[in-house]
Amino acid sequence: xxxxxxxDTRTESSEYKQxxxxxxxxxxxxxxxxxxxxxxxTLTEVYLIGNTNxxxxxxxxxxxxxxRVVRISEDYRVLGRHKNDDRPTHFDYNGVRFGQDTLNVFAxxxxxxTLEHVEAMMKTLRGLGQSCTRMGAYKPxxxxxxxxxxxxxxxxxxxxxxxxxxxxxxxxxxTHESHLEEIREALHQTGGAxxxxxQIGTRNTQNFELLKIVGRQQEFPVLIKxxxxxxxxxxxxxxxxxxxxxxxKVIFALRGMKTNMGDPHRNFVDFAHVPVVKRLxxxxxxxxxxxxxxxxxxSPDGIFDVMHVTAQGxxxxxxxxxxxxxxxxxxxxxxxxxxxxFKELPxxxxxxxIAREAYLQRVTLTEQYKVANPE
Ligand code: PEP
Ligand code: MN
Numbered sequence: 001x002x003x004x005x006x007x008d009t010r011t012e013s014s015e016y017k018q019x020x021x022x023x024x025x026x027x028x029x030x031x032x033x034x035x036x037x038x039x040x041x042t043l044t045e046v047y048l049i050g051n052t053n054x055x056x057x058x059x060x061x062x063x064x065x066x067x068r069v070v071r072i073s074e075d076y077r078v079l080g081r082h083k084n085d086d087r088p089t090h091f092d093y094n095g096v097r098f099g100q101d102t103l104n105v106f107a108x109x110x111x112x113x114t115l116e117h118v119e120a121m122m123k124t125l126r127g128l129g130q131s132c133t134r135m136g137a138y139k140p141x142x143x144x145x146x147x148x149x150x151x152x153x154x155x156x157x158x159x160x161x162x163x164x165x166x167x168x169x170x171x172x173x174x175t176h177e178s179h180l181e182e183i184r185e186a187l188h189q190t191g192g193a194x195x196x197x198x199q200i201g202t203r204n205t206q207n208f209e210l211l212k213i214v215g216r217q218q219e220f221p222v223l224i225k226x227x228x229x230x231x232x233x234x235x236x237x238x239x240x241x242x243x244x245x246x247x248x249k250v251i252f253a254l255r256g257m258k259t260n261m262g263d264p265h266r267n268f269v270d271f272a273h274v275p276v277v278k279r280l281x282x283x284x285x286x287x288x289x290x291x292x293x294x295x296x297x298x299s300p301d302g303i304f305d306v307m308h309v310t311a312q313g314x315x316x317x318x319x320x321x322x323x324x325x326x327x328x329x330x331x332x333x334x335x336x337x338x339x340x341x342f343k344e345l346p347x348x349x350x351x352x353x354i355a356r357e358a359y360l361q362r363v364t365l366t367e368q369y370k371v372a373n374p375e
Contacts, residue, residue, distance in 0.1 A: 001052040002077075003060060004068040004087070007041040015064035022063060023048065026055070034078070034246060039092075047077065076236055078243035079250060079281045089282040091249045093221045094168045094195030096131060098251060098284050103319055103356050106171050107345055108133035110290070110324040111147065111334035112154045115161075120327055122165035124342050128349060133162070134171040134322055138179050139334055140203050147333040152179075155186035163193025171223055171322060173199035177213045184219070200224040202255055202291075205238045215245030223251045223286060223322070228258040232273060236281060251320055252283045254313070256292030265305065266294020266338070271313035278317060286320035287313035290338045296329070306340065307351050314355035315362070321352060 009016055023031050029050035036043045048055070052071075060069045070085050090099025098104060109121055112135050125133055135158050139149035162170055174180055183196055198220045204210055205227035214222055222242050226235040235252075242250050254274065256267025269292045277285045289310040297305050310321055326332045326339035340348060 001048040001055060001060065001072060002070040003046040003048065003063070003066045004070065005044040005046065005065045006067045007043055009042075009044050009065045011044075013065075019046075019064045019066070026050075034248075036248070075233070076240045076281055078248055079236075079240055079283055081280065081282055085282075087282060090284065091221065093197070093249060096168050096195075098221065098249075098319065100278050100282065100284050100317075100319060102284070103314065103321075103352075104132050104169075105130060105349065105352060106132045106134045106169075106286075106320060106322045107325050107340075107348070108135050108171075108323075109326060110134070110332065110339065111136040111139050112150055112158055113331075113333045115154075115157050117327055118154075118158055119161050119165075120342065121325065122161050122167055124345055125167060126165040128346060130349075131166065131168040132171070133167055133169075134199075134324075136173055136334065138173055138175050140173070140175050140201055141334075149334075152182040152186065155183060156190060159186055159190040159193045163190065167194055169195045169197050171197045171199050173201045174214070175201065175204060175210070177210070180213065180217065180220075196220050197251070198222050200238075202226065202228045205235055206230065208238075208241060211238060211241040212245050215242035215247045218247050218249070221249035221251065222247060223253055223320075225253045225255050225288070226257075226270070228256070228267060232276070236277070239281070239283065250283055251286050252277050252281065253286035253288055253320070253322060254292075255288040264295070264297070265292065267292050269293065269309050269312075271309060271316060271318070274313055274316040274318045284319035285317070286322055287318045288322040289313065290322070290324035290335070290340075294335075294338045296337065296340070303351075304340070306338065307348060310348075310352060311355040314352055315359050317359055323348070 029048050032047040032049060034045045057069045060066060070082050072082050090097055112118055137149050137151055137154050141148055198214055202225040205225060224239050239250050239252055254270050256269050259268050262268030271287050274285050289306045293305045293309055324335055324339045325342060325345060327342050329336040329339040332339055
């Protein structure tokens with residue numbers, strides 16, 4: 001059960017102390033507090049952990065400081081959507097809104113290779129009015145002999161260039177606690193030139209210790225990829241680890257499932273789960289068409305498979321697209337075969353826009369249909 005407190009309730013107030021003293025009397029129920037400090041208000045939620053079946057909603061609502069009560073009957077306690085649950089489905093980070101009703105494109109380099117490529121990418125993005133990108137510095141690779149990413153050495157120029165081209169958010173995978181510290185340090189040294197969305201890759205979806213570390217900080221939002229060989233429920237529980245530790249600025253990314261049933265694609269595209277994740281949780285949903293498809297193959301209509309699946313995800317309501325671009329894919333050190341070319345970015349964005357407009361039209365159509373055909 002969650003008690004949503006009246007905005008700006010102060011923990012020093014006598015009413016709050018009264019509430020907590022009352023809750024302490026319930027046998028076998030413990031409490032966990034979560035506070036979200038927003039630009040205008042501080043919102044506090046009290047989680048009652050244990051068997052709360054016997055507690056009445058009305059009684060809980062009548063306690064001091066309590067605004068609303070949400071009974072949690074399902075898994076995904078923090079990130080899930082529960083009955084009568086009107087908690088937000090969006091968050092803001094560094095001036096950018098991420099929600100179940102918005103769409104952000106993160107086109108960028110799978111892996112940072114040279115400063116020139118980073119600058120060319122960011123310049124292209126700026127020219128097209130984009131404010132987000134992806135830049136891999138720490139690359140988990142199948143072979144220990146493959147390029148592992150430039151790590152902390154590239155961070156200063158990546159962040160400086162982001163500042164120069166007004167890029168607000170960079171999605172960047174981390175695989176170890178030390179990377180978090182390195183990113184924090186480099187951002188500090190570059191005067192907070194940009195923002196970073198920490199990415200948990202599919203190989204680490206169930207690295208629970210990493211999830212706890214990333215979840216314990218609230219400075220950076222987190223993009224968590226679906227595990228490529230586990231159920232959706234297991235991946236959503238992994239996301240819940242982040243939130244249960246305190247960070248609820250979480251986006252869930254679909255990136256295809258590892259099975260040869262998806263051949264000739266690199267992974268079996270799973271974007272039919274976009275609406276499912278939005279129904280089960282309050283997380284915005286990202287799609288990664290590049291790692292799903294893995295090639296620059298085209299269908300007879302001339303459209304890249306990467307763009308076909310992007311459109312499929314966006315028309316189903318996806319909120320973020322993470323996509324690989326490179327100026328010279330044959331020279332890319334990681335995942336060149338799936339990268340789109342810089343000159344294809346305007347075409348890609350226009351195609352995304354078509355799919356987005358079609359999605360919004362479908363929502364409007366559905367609303368009209370429901371008004372005309374009430375249940
Ligand atoms: C990536 O986005 O660079 C990546 C490695 O993705 P995934 O974890 O989905 O394989
Ligand atoms: Mn990659």
